[in-house]
Amino acid sequence: MNTISSSTIPHHHLPAACSRPGINQLSLIRARQQVVVEPQPPHEKVTSHAARLANSLSNLLHLHLETSLQKNLQYTNWNLLNQGNRTSPTTSPKEDISTKWREIHGSCDWENLMDPLHPWLRREIVKYGEFAQATYDAFDFDSFSEYCGSCRYNRHKLFDKLGLTKNGYMVSKYIYAMSHIDVPSWLERSHLVDTWSKDSNWMGYVAVSNDEESRRIGRRDIVVAWRGTVAPSEWFENIQGKLEPIGDGDVKVEQGFRNIYTSKNESTRYNKSSASEQVMKEVRRLVSLYKQNGEEVSLTITGHSLGGALALLNAYEAAKSLPNLPISVISFGAPRVGNAAFRDELHQMGVKALRVVVKQDIVPKMPGFVLNEGLQKFNEITGTQEWVYTHVGAELKLDVRASPFLKRGGFNLPGVHSLETYLHLADGFLGTDSTFRSDARRDIALVNKGCGMLANELRIPECWYQLDNKGLVRNAYGRWVKPSREPEHIPSPSREASVHASFVEMHGQYKGRQPFLSV
């Protein structure tokens, strides 16, 4: 591989977690707390509120945050980084896992694979995490762009632009979502009048393993990756924590998540069908296509934060609709989604969920992280669990303090919630009582893409994932202008809705190879 020149590096506006100082941590903390304070000017109120809550939360959640100086660094790892490691591949070896794929996919609830963490499972976790990360990296956050809220690239180019072709998957469909509930700070909106869509955001995609990867992993793997919220604070603040029944007995789920998953409106361009309908139609199509070929097929649904919540709703629906399909969810920093009946139903249907959780992250304790912890015990006694949020599946617990590369002190909620922090910690995780994996290869610099979690000694700037001059370029007259998006990457509802057309298009593009999606 050659050095990638700056012009070929994918560029995106990841809204830096640290670019809105105060707000994220603050709102996150306020999310489920109400504390009575003296009337003060708005700014002050918020600040004192936050300061007090940060302190009490730290105790309440037993985060044991070190506020003193950096711990002694593990110099073995540092040396690795500073010397050989900068000239080594960034991925661990690809083993053939075809004989063990069902266990890796969770058939036995990942028992005996999590602690110590099996290297094959670790590699798969990072792979799916990278699929979830792609939904941020390619998202157009530029509110001065008429394409704000869309994906910067068309689905054929997505993985190529992000350097993810190495994973051996290909995107078959984009998913769009809207919400009937006005949840501020969920929908990214353009400042402009004429935009690609006024109601919808790009919310993720469906991808399928190619032949080579399918051979390695022992089956044709369909992946659904759901986008979350990079700065989830305001979002979660606005979740009222209302559970609503979904029609299956006592099963109830959070209405805000469900609304995003199921909303549609005939007058929109991208949500004439809901995210749920879009994704299920595509999954059914692909399952049917490969089963007809006599292939073994699996469904793996991934997402970070809000995306992890949507992944679980998606898994529930898929399990209802496709009863014999092996379905797993690999989520990162996801909040609770439903009540105990929801959990039990998923369990009965055989959905396997692996929740990757950073101990210091607050989002997985939401909604209702204060009240709920107590209530759950109460309800286990009284048996009235139906209204209480409950987590689903197995948990892989990571600890920020396990990595010698991360800052210790402080209370960096956006940083510990960041998916890149999760992937770094997963890559280095050997087991609960082990130190950071010395042969972890994932590029550590990625952690600071949208936060400032890396120790200063590493010299990686905070929130570095940014466009050259925010996308402005100098034209031939010396004027700085915002170039139009290349036509091939402009979203088009007609093109994207037409799966058949795209099927033909892809066969055209990759003719001479078979079957569908084997690149």
Added chain:
Amino acid sequence: MNTISSSTIPHHHLPAACSRPGINQLSLIRARQQVVVEPQPPHEKVTSHAARLANSLSNLLHLHLETSLQKNLQYTNWNLLNQGNRTSPTTSPKEDISTKWREIHGSCDWENLMDPLHPWLRREIVKYGEFAQATYDAFDFDSFSEYCGSCRYNRHKLFDKLGLTKNGYMVSKYIYAMSHIDVPSWLERSHLVDTWSKDSNWMGYVAVSNDEESRRIGRRDIVVAWRGTVAPSEWFENIQGKLEPIGDGDVKVEQGFRNIYTSKNESTRYNKSSASEQVMKEVRRLVSLYKQNGEEVSLTITGHSLGGALALLNAYEAAKSLPNLPISVISFGAPRVGNAAFRDELHQMGVKALRVVVKQDIVPKMPGFVLNEGLQKFNEITGTQEWVYTHVGAELKLDVRASPFLKRGGFNLPGVHSLETYLHLADGFLGTDSTFRSDARRDIALVNKGCGMLANELRIPECWYQLDNKGLVRNAYGRWVKPSREPEHIPSPSREASVHASFVEMHGQYKGRQPFLSV
């Protein structure tokens, strides 16, 4: 000219004024005010302090800031911008001003040239302003770089990298400064241990007009451009406003400014001689060189903010040292520097100063902007002016409200103080009672390089002047790394101190052309 590709665009970390929300406005406001408030947690105290002061200051200074909606826009200008103007040159025509250069240079104190503003003078003001802007655009603000505080480019490449060769000057020397007074937030420092310099910052440069430009402007023009502070708030907060005598009768100047201008230390790499000594040695050398050739020579000293203060100190010294040299200062948003005796002395020595001031900018009202306004009247009666700060020279007063492209409401102190805002307003200034110049050509997008002053309708992002991924590049192994600075741009005290060597070097480089510096 061809479209400049992203790889050839100069990249710099301009520390965005708006990237430190609150702090700038805040500290600026606090600079000369002390208000007794109830003891509160530090953060709260600062916030309430700021809020109250912002209100009272707005009244006190008669800023008449509109906090309501945007005024009606002048659609003539908008159309210009949105249509033809994006495909027009960014500079006004270069007229031959050789017969009028003394008036343009201020020999008659710019009488009858300022209101309405003579187009030849306007063009020169913008030219010198761009020289001052270069000291920001090329400055290395990256605290993770071992070259933090230096210029990103060597002096031979500076104008080329910034697209300023069009002005027809060439840099002959870089100036470095330090301070014996510990003024926080003045000196930019690297986080690293091994750095190019621990004590000094790049503070500006000396440049000379080439033959072609010299013919156009009627003389060989020596320019000194002084770097200021992009975020002057913390800096000015720490100016104690102490006037100190400089040995000439009653003449007194602000000690903080003077300290930066005169500090030196034998143990440093770049300030074995002071900024004053460096610049005067080079100016004397150039004056002597061109006078020997029988050429007419002028000295024009420019700077923004702190740089404008240093420009005045520099002019004072140059006038003492070179009595017959025509000396002008063109300053932008500069604070007061000395007392009335300092002003009178400059006047007597024939130094001409044109102070470009934006009405809404607070910095030109410093130091002592609250007390001083009253005291001055008092002292004019009592005759004890020697301790009171006084402005020097003629004032060109600009008004943010004159431009239809700028935001109206709010109290954006960093934005109104920004040099690019000054240059935009100067480019559009016709006269006190005129609307914005309809044929102003300077690229409006430049205003938002380091602030968010432009109206949203223009779709230019705030603080867009930033490096692709903050300078990180992906190496051949897929790892994100910070590349080393190219050797030719690494500062070297021996190379830079040796003027003779560089003289030879330049003759070598441009051999076949004569005389020195004519490129």
